[in-house]
Amino acid sequence: MTDRSPSLRAPRGTHDVLWPQSARWERLVARFATLVERAGYGLTLTPVFEDATVFRRGIGEGSDVVGKEMYEFVDRDGTTLALRPEGTASIVRAFLQHRPVLPFKAWYVTAAFRHERPQAGRYRQHHQVGIEALGPADPELDIEVIGLAQQFFEEVGIRAYRLSLNSMGDQRCRPAYVELLRTIMRARRGELCEEHRDRIEANPLRVLDCKRPQCQAATADLPHMVDHLCGDCRAHFDHVRSGLDDLGIRYVIDHRLVRGFDYYTRTTFEFASHAIEAAQNGIGGGGRYDGLVEAMGGPPTPGVGFGIGIERVLLACDAEKVFELDAAMVDVFVVDLTGGSEARRLAGELRRAGWRVERSFDDRSMKAQLRSADRSGAQLAMIVGPTERDHKVVTVRAMRDGAMGEGGRQETVPRAEVVEFVTEVLTRRG
RNA sequence: GUGGGCGUAGCUCAGCUGGUUAGAGCGCCAGGUUGUGGCCCUGGAGGUCGGGGGUUCAAGUCCCCUCGCUCACCCCA
Numbered sequence: 001m002t003d004r005s006p007s008l009r010a011p012r013g014t015h016d017v018l019w020p021q022s023a024r025w026e027r028l029v030a031r032f033a034t035l036v037e038r039a040g041y042g043l044t045l046t047p048v049f050e051d052a053t054v055f056r057r058g059i060g061e062g063s064d065v066v067g068k069e070m071y072e073f074v075d076r077d078g079t080t081l082a083l084r085p086e087g088t089a090s091i092v093r094a095f096l097q098h099r100p101v102l103p104f105k106a107w108y109v110t111a112a113f114r115h116e117r118p119q120a121g122r123y124r125q126h127h128q129v130g131i132e133a134l135g136p137a138d139p140e141l142d143i144e145v146i147g148l149a150q151q152f153f154e155e156v157g158i159r160a161y162r163l164s165l166n167s168m169g170d171q172r173c174r175p176a177y178v179e180l181l182r183t184i185m186r187a188r189r190g191e192l193c194e195e196h197r198d199r200i201e202a203n204p205l206r207v208l209d210c211k212r213p214q215c216q217a218a219t220a221d222l223p224h225m226v227d228h229l230c231g232d233c234r235a236h237f238d239h240v241r242s243g244l245d246d247l248g249i250r251y252v253i254d255h256r257l258v259r260g261f262d263y264y265t266r267t268t269f270e271f272a273s274h275a276i277e278a279a280q281n282g283i284g285g286g287g288r289y290d291g292l293v294e295a296m297g298g299p300p301t302p303g304v305g306f307g308i309g310i311e312r313v314l315l316a317c318d319a320e321k322v323f324e325l326d327a328a329m330v331d332v333f334v335v336d337l338t339g340g341s342e343a344r345r346l347a348g349e350l351r352r353a354g355w356r357v358e359r360s361f362d363d364r365s366m367k368a369q370l371r372s373a374d375r376s377g378a379q380l381a382m383i384v385g386p387t388e389r390d391h392k393v394v395t396v397r398a399m400r401d402g403a404m405g406e407g408g409r410q411e412t413v414p415r416a417e418v419v420e421f422v423t424e425v426l427t428r429r430g
Numbered sequence: 431g432u433g434g435g436c437g438u439a440g441c442u443c444a445g446c447u448g449g450u451u452a453g454a455g456c457g458c459c460a461g462g463u464u465g466u467g468g469c470c471c472u473g474g475a476g477g478u479c480g481g482g483g484g485u486u487c488a489a490g491u492c493c494c495c496u497c498g499c500u501c502a503c504c505c506c507a
Contacts (some may be wrong), residue, residue, distance in 0.1 A: 012498085064504075065505080068431080087507085112507075114505090114506075117431080117432090118499095118500085118501095119500080119501060119503095120501065120502090121506095121507080128487055130507095209505090221487090261506095278501085282506065282507060284507070285506080307507060308507070313507085362479065365465095367461095367466070371467055372467085373467065374467040377465085381466085381467080387465080395465090398469085399467070399468085409466095
């Protein structure tokens with residue numbers, strides 16, 4: 001029925017995450033927060049929608065994201081708003097609005113929206129965690145940022161990934177390189193795929209990452225940006241490389257790594273999982289954007305950051321069979337045969353003591369309640385029937401082997417000592 | 431936006447060349463055990479066969495349209 005229902009479905013390209021699946025999200029985000037907060041990044045919350053100009057100017061009119069994938073709508077007062085398609089522009093806007101002291105190091109977790117056809121690993125609403133560091137132009141910061149992303153993947157257990165690295169140059173050296181590309185491409189116009197012939201003038205860099213064989217062939221021997229960097233960019237790139245080498249972080253130089261946002265300068269990088277079978281295997285990416293703050297109307301302020309796709313990281317985890325969670329969400333299950341009031345009181349006491357306690361409702365049979373207890377994954381069941389109630393005791397039953405040591409499967413415990421008893425048993429188990 | 435694949439129970443799927451009340455496994459509920467889960471046995475609930483139209487004596491099965499899901503291209507997380 002679910003898939004056939006004509007209405008009331010999650011919109012195309014969006015997904016519900018129910019528990020226990022959602023538990024992985026919680027833990028993933030928590031791990032990320034712990035990791036980056038240890039490096040001085042603070043949680044930054046910005047609205048999911050912004051004046052569309054924020055993204056137009058931030059990401060760039062030339063990008064696909066702005067050109068054809070943005071969720072835009074006209075607000076009641078006539079201003080054009082847009083749902084955030086990525087994280088960086090919003091952070092930069094917030095930075096400009098509040099002018100915090102430099103360096104400004106922010107982390108975020110957010111939904112991101114792009115109107116594109118969904119496929120494996122691509123959604124209209126997906127979620128990212130990420131960091132942005134504004135202020136220093138120091139390549140040491142690039143290294144820190146890349147290092148944190150790498151450490152995150154390592155921490156969740158992802159091993160089958162590749163880090164690609166490139167440099168896009170800056171305002172001084174890139175224009176000349178772009179013009180060089182343009183000149184060569186004009187001469188080979190006929191060899192390029194149709195879609196990219198028109199891009200030669202607008203943005204020849206984008207032709208580089210075309211995956212069609214004909215474009216690949218036609219651009220195979222094109223000069224690399226890395227060989228046309230100015231002195232400063234060259235030094236920056238070399239510094240980043242040696243820093244990564246020093247940390248033992250393996251990477252490959254990818255001359256075609258251009259990335260789709262217009263704001264990148266100098267360092268760009270991307271993490272791709274080769275465990276993911278699907279076409280969309282980029283699990284994280286980012287780079288330096290030294291001109292972005294200025295382009296958005298602020299003072300010249302360098303910046304660097306990355307975004308990591310939560311869904312794709314989870315796909316990679318699935319593919320590598322790592323970051324799997326034990327499903328149990330319950331420590332103790334209260335079985336009540338007196339109508340429910342004993343369960344209410346006992347559950348309350350145990351929960352206040354810090355335990356995860358579930359009970360059943362609707363006055364079901366003992367068999368049914370114990371079945372629920374079993375399925376809940378609880379270590380212990382508290383059985384309270386008329387007998388226990390009258391004698392002011394609780395039958396504590398071990399639902400899993402070893403839950404109560406060698407003492408047996410079941411024990412009668414005075415009602416007044418139940419919390420203490422449970423705490424002792426569960427704590428002893430670790 | 432473009433193209434391919436697929437829509438039968440909550441889930442995974444059978445259903446041959448159209449033929450009587452549409453099935454299985456798992457899951458769920460109940461009973462077997464008038465206070466004891468997991469294993470086993472028995473029973474039960476649950477389906478406008480995505481929707482609409484057409485062909486036919488007869489359509490889950492054939493044709494058309496439509497909606498949805500999915501994968502891929504483009505691009506990205």
